[in-house]
Amino acid sequence: xxxxxxxxxxxxxxxxxxxxxxxxxxxxxxxxxxxxxxxxxxxxxxxxxxxxxxxxxxxxxxxxxxxxxxxxxxxxxxxxxxxxxxxxxxxxxxxxxxxxxxxxxxxxxxxxxxxxxxxxxxxxxxxxxxxxxxxxxxxxxxxxxxxxxxxxxxxxxxxxxxxxxxxxxxxxxxxxxxxxxxxxxxxxxxxxxxxxxxxxxxxxxxxxxxxxxxxxxxxxxxxxxxxxxxxxxxxxxxxxxxxxxxxxxx
Amino acid sequence: xxxxxxxxxxxxxxxxxxxxxxxxxxxxxxxxxxxxxxxxxxxxxxxxxxxxxxxxxxxxxxxxxxxxxxxxxxxxxxxxxxxxxxxxxxxxxxxxxxxxxxxxxxxxxxxxxxxxxxxxxxxxxxxxxxxxxxxxxxxxxxxxxxxxxxxxxxxxxxxxxxxxxxxxxxxxxxxxxxxxxxxxxxxxxxxxxxxxxxxxxxxxxxxxxxxxxxxxxxxxxxxxxxxxxxxxxxxxxxxxxxxxxxxxxxxxxxxxxxxxxxxxxxxxxxxxxxxxxxxxxxxxxxxxxxxxxxxxxxxxxxxxxxxxxxxxxxxxxxxxxxx
Numbered sequence: 001x002x003x004x005x006x007x008x009x010x011x012x013x014x015x016x017x018x019x020x021x022x023x024x025x026x027x028x029x030x031x032x033x034x035x036x037x038x039x040x041x042x043x044x045x046x047x048x049x050x051x052x053x054x055x056x057x058x059x060x061x062x063x064x065x066x067x068x069x070x071x072x073x074x075x076x077x078x079x080x081x082x083x084x085x086x087x088x089x090x091x092x093x094x095x096x097x098x099x100x101x102x103x104x105x106x107x108x109x110x111x112x113x114x115x116x117x118x119x120x121x122x123x124x125x126x127x128x129x130x131x132x133x134x135x136x137x138x139x140x141x142x143x144x145x146x147x148x149x150x151x152x153x154x155x156x157x158x159x160x161x162x163x164x165x166x167x168x169x170x171x172x173x174x175x176x177x178x179x180x181x182x183x184x185x186x187x188x189x190x191x192x193x194x195x196x197x198x199x200x201x202x203x204x205x206x207x208x209x210x211x212x213x214x215x216x217x218x219x220x221x222x223x224x225x226x227x228x229x230x231x232x233x234x235x236x237x238x239x240x241x242x243x244x245x246x247x248x249x250x
Numbered sequence: 251x252x253x254x255x256x257x258x259x260x261x262x263x264x265x266x267x268x269x270x271x272x273x274x275x276x277x278x279x280x281x282x283x284x285x286x287x288x289x290x291x292x293x294x295x296x297x298x299x300x301x302x303x304x305x306x307x308x309x310x311x312x313x314x315x316x317x318x319x320x321x322x323x324x325x326x327x328x329x330x331x332x333x334x335x336x337x338x339x340x341x342x343x344x345x346x347x348x349x350x351x352x353x354x355x356x357x358x359x360x361x362x363x364x365x366x367x368x369x370x371x372x373x374x375x376x377x378x379x380x381x382x383x384x385x386x387x388x389x390x391x392x393x394x395x396x397x398x399x400x401x402x403x404x405x406x407x408x409x410x411x412x413x414x415x416x417x418x419x420x421x422x423x424x425x426x427x428x429x430x431x432x433x434x435x436x437x438x439x440x441x442x443x444x445x446x447x448x449x450x451x452x453x454x455x456x457x458x459x460x461x462x463x464x465x466x467x468x469x470x471x472x473x474x475x476x477x478x479x480x481x482x483x484x485x486x487x488x489x490x491x492x493x494x495x496x497x498x499x500x501x502x503x504x505x506x507x508x509x510x511x512x513x514x515x516x517x518x519x520x521x522x523x524x525x526x527x528x529x530x531x532x533x534x535x536x537x538x539x540x541x542x543x544x545x546x547x548x549x550x551x552x553x554x555x556x557x558x559x560x561x562x563x564x565x566x567x568x569x570x571x572x573x
Contacts, residue, residue, distance in 0.1 A: 007327060009358050010327070011358065013357065014357070014360075017354060017357035017358055017410060018358075021343070021346070021354050024345070024346065024350070025343060025345045025346065085339075085341060085343075085344070086337060086339040086341035087341045087342070089307065089337060089341055090306050090341050090355070090358070090402075091358070093305045093306065093307050093330065093335050094330065094358040094359065095326075095327045095328075095358070095359060095360065096327070096331035097327065097329045189298055198267055249307065250310070
């Protein structure tokens with residue numbers, strides 16, 4: 001069947017309807033707040049307390065891991081719940097493609113995470129009088145990072161279970177190691193060569209790098225590389241998400 | 251094929267395997283436009299798998315299914331646009347109001363913005379939940395949730411409606427509303443594909459029924475024609491002033507009585523020849539000075555057809571509906 005412009009219009013419309021449904025229902029769920037906001041905050045405190053690092057060196061990392069944890073937490077909560085209540089079948093049987101489903105779910109993660117990261121940015125700027133090198137790069141970097149991690153969450157939520165805990169456990173197997181190999185707490189320069197090689201396959205590396213540029217004007221891998229790699233991860237996660245949702249629902 | 255002559259559903263040699271289990275086995279049937287088609291079968295017979303294939307949620311292992319001429323696998327979005335789906339579980343969002351649930355469903359089915367509100371209002375009034383339209387659904391009764399689920403399936407005014415157990419376990423008010431709506435929709439030309447455990451419901455509502463068992467269709471026909479296929483389960487029903495094991499034993503030995511069952515305060519004598527059984531039974535009762543309160547002859551019910559064709563005879567003899 002040929003995918004027409006009309007199909008695309010309908011899919012985008014359907015994706016937006018799914019996003020708004022998620023915004024209304026899931027944004028206030030306690031496990032989303034716990035996993036998406038409190039967890040990264042406590043993790044940062046665990047690393048920052050007792051160290052004399054200036055706050056400006058911590059804020060990019062805090063925002064990056066907040067983006068990771070908040071953006072990737074919506075779908076692993078909402079989709080298993082919807083499988084349990086059978087509302088997920090409503091989405092699967094509607095005249096929209098799997099692409100619309102994956103996109104709509106991911107946009108809801110993006111918007112949730114973006115608003116939290118911007119709040120943190122504003123709070124940081126007010127409380128610590130942060131000077132920013134490029135507000136535009138920061139806003140774009142946060143958006144790209146949030147969308148990448150939202151897609152990551154959507155991919156993991158494809159795992160066919162009705163149990164939120166199962167998806168979260170699998171997701172944390174990936175999210176937690178990412179923190180230590182992506183230059184968030186341990187600078188990339190301080191890592192051994194194998195560590196730097198591993199960091200190249202972590203989206204968090206590029207997310208924290210682009211945010212560091214926005215705050216400090218320095219990057220480790222280059223601004224263009226950050227943007228290209230984050231976009232590449234979005235595409236890869238979208239493709240994997242589409243494949244998995246098709247496979248697991250047949 | 252001209253659209254007017256097209257069948258609503260055409261299923262050809264449909265098969266679905268889950269590992270070594272064959273859930274649907276070489277199933278073929280058609281549902282003409284405007285028909286109420288019942289799909290009956292015991293649990294695990296393949297009813298839900300068939301619906302999931304027909305609605306494009308599950309892919310068949312082999313075979314094809316078309317909806318108004320559109321292949322459900324190759325033209326999934328077009329085929330789905332012309333159907334409404336009401337699954338067995340009321341899959342509505344408890345945290346949204348009835349109104350928002352309908353709006354969401356209308357958006358997923360690409361209902362124009364100008365039509366959404368009038369359609370939702372009309373449906374909520376039809377299903378008698380308009381007064382609660384702004385209430386979150388988690389406070390609704392089971393019957394109200396079911397009515398809302400059906401309303402959501404109708405929000406795009408589909409020419410074909412899939413209903414999976416629409417009235418199972420509901421209160422009388424909800425049952426009456428839902429059955430009336432299905433009849434009204436059918437009068438307006440909507441084709442209905444209905445799965446149900448309630449055989450009486452299928453008997454009353456369906457133009458034709460298919461009986462599926464272990465993934466294989468055992469029979470497809472109108473309820474009345476199906477009943478005629480099992481004349482051997484005609485019965486003579488006797489209500490007697492006195493009933494004892496001896497009387498039951500004696501009646502069971504009347505020639506041509508194939509089976510005898512006690513149904514409440516009555517006895518049913520199953521036979522292929524009710525006339526001679528009535529004569530012989532009355533002669534026996536006169537001889538024993540037992541006065542009959544009533545004597546009726548009964549044709550086979552759709553339930554009996556179902557039980558016979560699905561091999562559920564054992565252990566189900568006294569149930570009115572099959573669950």
